[in-house]
Amino acid sequence: MRAVTRVTGRAYPYGAKNVDTDIIIPAHWLKTTSREGLGRGAFEAVRREPGNVFDAPEHAGSPILIAGDNFGCGSSREHAAWALADMGIEAVLAPSYSDIFSGNAVKNGIVPVVLPQDAINRLMEVARAGGEVTVDLETMTVTTDRQDRFTFDLDPFRRQCLMEGLDEIGITLARDTAISKYEGEAFAHRPWIAGESRNAGIAVESAGRT
Structure with a gap:
């Protein structure tokens, strides 16, 4: 996987809580073993709703997803992380995650940032207004072009994996x-x-x- 030290860009102001992996990528997409093309099925049910954030032109191609509590719960399918990566997501910001999803995210080069709900609410406001968000693994901060600054913690080993672009096996082989x-x-x-x-x-x- 590629190394990640900094992610900057607009963000999807999704914000939904308890989003399970079946919402991220429905079960009928799991017949493939390839990671390519899964982005087309990401949030398929959500995208059926008129005015959803994922199809809004102002958020197209955003590398950051802002979500609610317990993101990635449910099935342990790694396809959820594959789908997010294939749609261009490089960082997810949420108050909490399923442990399995968080691990799968890191293995696929996605930064799972944990922030308090107040910070998430502010970032949602910035994203809806078209502002840019930056996730920096060197300074362990999330900042915006509106002068917001939030700090976050990440397991040192996971941080190393992301910044060096290596999974556990890759670090061992190195x-x-x-x-x-x-x-x-x-x-x-x-x-x-x-x-x-x-x-x-x-x-x-x-x-x-x-």
Whole structure:
């Protein structure tokens, strides 16, 4: 995934509470294993409503979504994060999230910002008025072009993943040289820690030579 340090732009003033993953991406879109094109199905039911924020010209292409409490609840489907990313969402601002959705968001390069309801209400006002919002992971702030400034917290490991553009596996692979060096030195000084799996491998190699 790409690295994210700063997201700036207009925002969708959605604000709905208890938005589950079926609202974010309906079940009939889950037949695909590809992430591409899921943005077309994002908030499908909401988009059937006249005047919805997702189809409003003034919010088209916004990289930020402002939502209410418990965003991403319900099913654990990662397709919800895929759909948001495919529609161009890079950050979500809400008072709280489902834990699984929050984790899936980070794995897909989406910043899940937690802010108090008062801050969300103000950001909704700014977004409705066409103002710009900035999410900055370096300063851990959300600011607007109307001189608003809010601070937020994010798990340090998740912040690192987002800023380096790596998921958990990617961060582990980035340390492959150090890990291999440690394991090599550990085996050289304490060969017994390799256990039965190492001994079994040696036995198989020996049997193959006979």
